[in-house]
Amino acid sequence: MVRFLKNIYLTNRFFIFVGSVCVLFVLGYFFPVFGALAKILLLALAVCMSTDVLLLFYPGQAVEASRELPKRLSNGDPNPITISLQHYYPFEIGLNIIDELPFQFQKRDHNFEGSLAPKKRTEISYKLTPTQRGSYSFGALNIYVSSPLGLTERRYRFDEEQEVPVYPSFIQMRQFELYAISDRLQDIGIKKIRRIGHTMEFDQIREYVRGDDVRSINWKATARAGDLMVNQYRDERSQQMYSVIDTGRVMKMPFEGLQLLDYAINSSLAISNIALTKQDKAGLITFGDQGCKIIPAQKKRTHLYNIQEALYNVDTDFMESNFNRLLTFMHSKISQRSLILLYTNFQTIESMKRKLPILQQLASKHLLVSIFFVNTELDDLLQSTPESEEEIYIKTIAEKFNYEKKGIVKMLNRHGIQTILTRPQDLSINTINKYLELKARGLI
Template identity: 55%
Template sequence: MSLFRALFVSIRVWLILLGFVVAFVVAYALPLLLPVLEIAFWVFLLLVVIDAVLLFRQSQVGSQPVFFARRALPERLSNGDDNPITLYLESRYPFNASVEIIDEIPFQFQRRDVLFQSEVKPNEVRTLRYDLRPTRRGEYSFGAINVYVMTPMRLLKRRFQFEQGRLVPVYPSYLQMRQYELLAASNRLTELGIKKIRRIGHSMEFEQVRPYTQGDDLRTINWKATARRSDPNQSNLVVNAYTDERSQAVYCLIDKGRVMRSPFEGLTLLDYAINASLVLSNIALIKQDRAGLITFSDKIGQVVPAERRPGHMLKILEVLYRQKTRYLETDFEALYATIRTQVRQRGLLLLFTNFETISGMRRQLPYLRRLAKDHLLLVVFFDNTELRSLLDTPAHTTEDVYLKTIAEKFSYEKRQIVKELQQYGIQSILTAPKDLTANTVNKYLELKARGMI
């Protein structure tokens, strides 16, 4: 039974049989063709038998299987990123094996096109690579690797199955986090759209004195240290070097309410906020600040105190992995009460939420003003890119004019929200979802460079 389950007939066989049927019908009108067709048919059957023998005569060569395949997966997939998947094929058939590979990927991807065709020479290891971009966190189940092997005649197929039922978790975008981390360590964040912020003044945390170089602020010259230098061959000017304030508390406040359920390019606003929080927390730790996390909706979710201990980043990653959207109205009063009791030291609060209308923002404004009184509050909300594309499209009909007018009204309200928050001294970012991480890191570095935290 296992032999018949592994045996498949190629399309070439069915086409040849169809050709024989047509030829035999024609042979009734031309009887001289009948003996030739009979010989050809028996030759064809002989070739099919030979093809079957070549495919199924052995299952192993020595102690090794006659054909082997495996899938190389990361221990976890990165949400919203292209994750590389590698297939390794190894053949010990004595001929060049033509193979078709169908990889059973998780149903969440809704793809049925993961089909590859290749040729594997004897004792050769062939590598195939493709990418998967998950858009939801959670566990993904990979099925079997189905490999259909054919001889050079391509009449029959022998199916091999490998690696059935492997679970792989999908975590927040740790690939993006590592990318920002490497570029931050090498001071190359501008490659990802991070702007260089000109320092206005300096913090009061003294680091060292060093020789003056062109472009240094003249106000930082240390005249006493300069007077003590007596070597005439060296520049006499010495300046004080200051460093950024360190060990500041940076909290990411993530709204999990229904306003964060909207999808853009496959990811929900909550997932965009989670990915940005992961990157920002890591950048804050690199800048010697303390990173914390609070999730909330109709009730308070996870609270991770701001720390800078070894393994703290892994703790934040695990907490973000488990977050899910809730469908109730967000309770900002509970958020304020939690911060009032658990965040005693002044710090930077990055609130990831979404306001569609100015009236919706005004309902929460009293709590935002209270938070801004005790902390530096940065409200991050999202521009509707679908409306933006509608506004950029020319109107050709009366219906288009009405739609553009409504879209302009919503876009105007978003801009008004920014202005009204500024009136109360609340920092804000209105950003497209895909630009969220870069804009948030930009704002954090700007606030830090200006000594506001």
């Protein structure tokens, strides 16, 4: 009986009906005819409600539903979720589906309303975009069913306590991999880099295609084949690349829902996958105030799983990162000259100058690329027209920050350190561009 009462709900139509009856009873106090009409309507309401409850509860378990979740969600990307529903009522039903989302989304009114023909099956799809890594717990899937009378609803509950982990953006990683394999990276903003000379390994001889470098024509093969033939080269392989991620408090700054750390993590996963696709060795280093962790560089495709699992657990420690400890750690762990992609964020020239001697020492042994971020929150201020003294002051400060970022780039370049100053949203594309550029120039 308790279970029955818990699953029955009164609708707005019922309360409107009851309210109308109450008004008629009040009027019946002054005009008896309204009182008689109120009693008739009250009896009709009781009969209709009993019929409604019987229609909804007599068939037993007349609704089957399930929430179909992927094995894991991709951080920062829209992830598809599907609700499948089948009902066996012999009449058209009204539906109100409330899906209890994880608390990280802060949504308490995620519902779908509609109707469904007799004994039909349907699927409802929606997308969720998580902005934090970790375990997400879904609550119950609540289905509220009403008959054509619409006075009451019956509740069904399914799929309680489903959990799914949110990993770094593997959707973005697969997207870049697909374009890299099909040689269409320029379609998503990856620049086509002109190769300087022939510093690559010989791959094969193939037919000439319009656009090929005429200096690559193999005249002996052309004479034998009777058609223009060119030498095709491939990039040197087994080169070592490390993504080095600063987990200090400077990476806690949020942009469009994601922290800078999450942008760096997503980019590291994407560039590691591209490096492994190019048959280079990819590794990972994270550092903060307390210590450093390393995933040694390897070229096996299965190594990407190790990098992904390590990135899943990375978090900031809200402290100032220790670059001296990073320098000592890298000297002891990395003996081969490598490409170092350092994800950090310099807010001022002074903060960069304190770390510059360490960066110079790293650049003397490795090819160092320092990656930091444009503050996109300042864009509106920089483009606005100030109308008061306060707005002039705020815009001046914004221009100062913007000027200092460009000054940091120039100072690092003067000391032989490659740089990427990028919007957080463009981080992965700009990082892959730089990686392909350095390989094309034979600098790695």
